[in-house]
Amino acid sequence: MASYSITKINEYDAHGGPSSEKPGGDGHAKTATREGRYVINSIGKHVSYxxxxxxxxxxxxxxxxxxxxxxxxxxxxxxxxxxxxxxxxxxxxxxxxxxxxxxxxxxxxxxxxxxxxxxxxxxDFGHTSVKYFKDNNHNWKLDGKEQVLGDFIHTTPPDEYLTSINKGSQIKLSESHGCIHVKPLDIDTMIGNGYLKKGNTIEVHSYTERMIPVSLTRSIARPPFEVHFYPGLFKIAIYRVSIKK
Incomplete structure (x- = not known):
């Protein structure tokens, strides 16, 4: 069985939900961003129903x-x-x-x-959202009983506005309801660089992790990139994926 080496090449600020559920100011509960390995299904503007x-x-x-x-x-x-x-x-x-x-x-x-x-x-989901799913059969596509999660990677209206008036340096990412909040310019950069792309892996780590590893090994992976969110550190790390020799 193949083994994959993943090496950190970049990182970005990010903010997920609280580690334990609590009420949100808008009447909706704030929940933890769900730990696990997922595959990106789509990237685009979100409309809620x-x-x-x-x-x-x-x-x-x-x-x-x-x-x-x-x-x-x-x-x-x-x-x-x-x-x-x-x-x-x-x-x-x-x-x-x-x-x-x-x-x-x-x-x-x-x-x-x-x-x-x-x-x-x-x-609430900004100019673009990244949606992902649990790939139970490891074929890198949404099928069978697999479903897109309600946790997205997205921006927020206040951060979008600060970016639009060239005050992005003032952004302080807010706690989410379970999604992963990122800065508008950062999500564009991650998409433009191919880090966030349909079929790429997103891994959400435990809230208790207190260090971003420089390298990791995974038994199931796919080059060239993976996106790892460390909710306890408020960071997304980008890893390059290669087959371990």
């Missing part, structure tokens, strides 16, 4: 405008009312002015500006 379907029910960067007091978004190439996007926003179809005021308040909270945004910058 469940409990996060208010702010995350619209893709990051979607065009916005006002039609009087009505918030409009470009959905599928056509301008529609925000309250027509999904059932959650649809609850407020008769309260268009209040919806628009709510959008203004949210934008002010992020940007400290009272202007109305021209792009949707409220999606």
């Amino acid at each position: 469940g409990k996060y379907a208010y702010w995350s029910g619209v893709a990051w960067g979607t065009e916005m405008r006002l039609d009087g007091d009505i918030t409009m978004v470009k959905n599928g190439g056509a301008w529609v009312r925000l309250t027509d996007v999904n059932a959650q926003w649809g609850k407020y179809k008769t309260q268009q002015k209040q919806v628009t005021e709510y959008i203004r308040q949210q934008y002010t909270a992020i940007s400290n500006s009272k202007a109305f945004p021209n792009r949707w910058i409220f999606n």
Whole structure:
């Protein structure tokens, strides 16, 4: 059986969920980022249809405008009312002015500006998300009863805004609900360098680990790169993979 040597070549700041479950300020529980080895299934903008379907029910960067007091978004190439996007926003179809005021308040909270945004910058999962699954049969593809986890690698709206005004150095990554938060420029770099790529491995380590190893050995791996998250150290380490001779 082949054995693989993985050698650390880079690292980035990252923040997962708490080591034990606790309430989140938004009414959703914060849970630990799940330990294990996973395979990346997809990379792209995330749209929620469940409990996060208010702010995350619209893709990051979607065009916005006002039609009087009505918030409009470009959905599928056509301008529609925000309250027509999904059932959650649809609850407020008769309260268009209040919806628009709510959008203004949210934008002010992020940007400290009272202007109305021209792009949707409220999606909790940022401009791109990396989704992964437990590859039970080790064939590097999603099949059988395998499912994509609810833990993603993604950015957050406040960090995206700081990056957009060239203040990325001020970012202090926040604790997640179980996902892995990273900086916007870092996720772009990891994608651009091929570290985060469909089919690559992500390994989430134990919260108790207090050192990032320079090298590791794995019996199942695939070149050229693996991404390892150390939640207790708030770091992602990038490893180069090679067959052990």
